[in-house]
Amino acid sequence: MNITSKEIAELCGVSRGTVDRALNNRPGINPETKDKIMKVAEQLGYRPHFLAQSLVKGKTMSIGVVIFDINNRLFPQLIHAMDTRAREHRYFLYLALTDKDPETERECIRNLADRKVDGIVLLSVNKGKEFEKYVGQFNIPVVTIGNRVGPTIPYVWINDRKAMQDSVSFLVAKGYEEIIYVSPPIGHKESPKTNLYTMEQRLLGFKESVKRAKGVSSTIVTSKDYYAELEQLIRSSRKRKVILCTSDIYALRIMQHLKQAGVSIPGDVGLMGFDDIDTLEFVTPSLSTVSFSSNEIGRLAIDSLIQAIAGEDAEMNTVIGHRVVERQST
């Protein structure tokens, strides 16, 4: 249906080799011949057949993006950043959303490998040595974001642990005496095999800094049904209290709940989130949180991946900055 290099060759009375030399301006061709070929190609609207090209070159100029969490508000920005960056390098993105299902995730990775993507950006629910090996078997460069998978796979993200430490420092400096840390279970199908790297790092950071902080007590709430527990905690003592959440989403839910219960924020209790999702623009009181650039993460992930694809060894650990943002809720 479409015009081929063979047809151009025939029309110009030359061989396909020559046509190829013209089209891909390779050396060793008479300028006049080249001119003529180019003109004919132009006129006929010739476009090289991408698949044929990929097949012979062993490069598809495609990158697979495998992400488990669509609800995460980082998602749009992240995708946007990656897409833009990738296209700047003439790559296209294959998208695969795994809905937090480990099996789907593996399947997607395999399918992308079948499609010979040049590289994969992975935000995974799977973890462990065995999975690391699984990912490795395809001999395709992979870059992870969010959840680390293993030491052999490049990783781009913030330092969650440090970020949570900074949050605690901030709250302590504000004079809070008790910190209620809210970190509910996340996935639909939680299991010991679920990759919760970022959440673990944040928790780690919290525990460390709370231990160091003199005179600050803390409680960790992990139940799925955290409202009830919170209400009790809030009334339990006279200390100045703050609720610190591992994610803005929880903070917002809690905010709604407390408002309805007539609890004043930050008067009766402080509230702080994490991620600085753009929804925050619309809530009152405005929410203190930890901010970082998903744009930057997306861009750097693609950059690292392209580097790896080029055969250069990529940075194993790219850490981008974060900052505690003080707003009305604390």
Place this chain on the structure above:
Amino acid sequence: MNITSKEIAELCGVSRGTVDRALNNRPGINPETKDKIMKVAEQLGYRPHFLAQSLVKGKTMSIGVVIFDINNRLFPQLIHAMDTRAREHRYFLYLALTDKDPETERECIRNLADRKVDGIVLLSVNKGKEFEKYVGQFNIPVVTIGNRVGPTIPYVWINDRKAMQDSVSFLVAKGYEEIIYVSPPIGHKESPKTNLYTMEQRLLGFKESVKRAKGVSSTIVTSKDYYAELEQLIRSSRKRKVILCTSDIYALRIMQHLKQAGVSIPGDVGLMGFDDIDTLEFVTPSLSTVSFSSNEIGRLAIDSLIQAIAGEDAEMNTVIGHRVVERQST
């Protein structure tokens, strides 16, 4: 690097034709031969080379998704729905975000055509006969969502016009006497060539129903800087007023603004949005709006497209339901 059907053939002492018959269970092969081939293939972890397959079959099992608006909150759900549905049919999605740039959009469509995607889902900023022709030239099935491009291209969406009429009816029934319709310009690079189909439809619906409604006055605000205009309008008369927005985002911005200005909602003025984005979960007072399922749109868009790919002629006009949702803000 990877095992090929040729190698399997050699190992089994048969021809590639026979291997092919076994692998794709085509008829005309001795069960025993087949068994043996399958076992060897299994053992060696044989996976067919997708590109080679695509090249010869002329099908890539890929769908391009070209979307201009990443900020639109429908985006994640829409993408998610399409991705899921596509993968159910063994298709993968190529994603291309165009940032509302008409040139980028065209470029992306062309590139996807080069990559021989089997079909394209399009939410476009371009419009007009010429663009319709541009899209048509590639001989690739296309399904549009949101903005209609032309009568020759299938379209999946809600009936915006009717939805806006329903909104007005709802507000009139609630006793509002003046409706302030807020429909600011949208794109970065607005131009007469920008496709604003949905917005036009909504406006059309508004005008029609306001004309029909006796004793209801209306104002249409389209300036970029709508706050100032609104404040004046709100104080202008004694009538019961409501602000009707073409999108939840505007409604939320206005809500923030009015709150700060000490205007009570719905006491001093009613407020209504459109789209029912999930951010609404977190705002007080809760926002009345028009709701519809982006999931359904995504799923149906993919279904239509796959139908078109299969050569059946797809439904030109798939309309999904909407409903007015009454909440606290009116």
Place this chain on the structure above:
DNA sequence: CTGTTAGCGCTTTCAC
């Protein structure tokens, strides 16, 4: 400078 040949990995047609 240009043509020829071989090959990427798979499918398909036609003999045997």
Place this chain on the structure above:
DNA sequence: GTGAAAGCGCTAACAG
């Protein structure tokens, strides 16, 4: 039932 050969559209290596 099975094998041989041709072809998808392109690139690359080697002659001439």
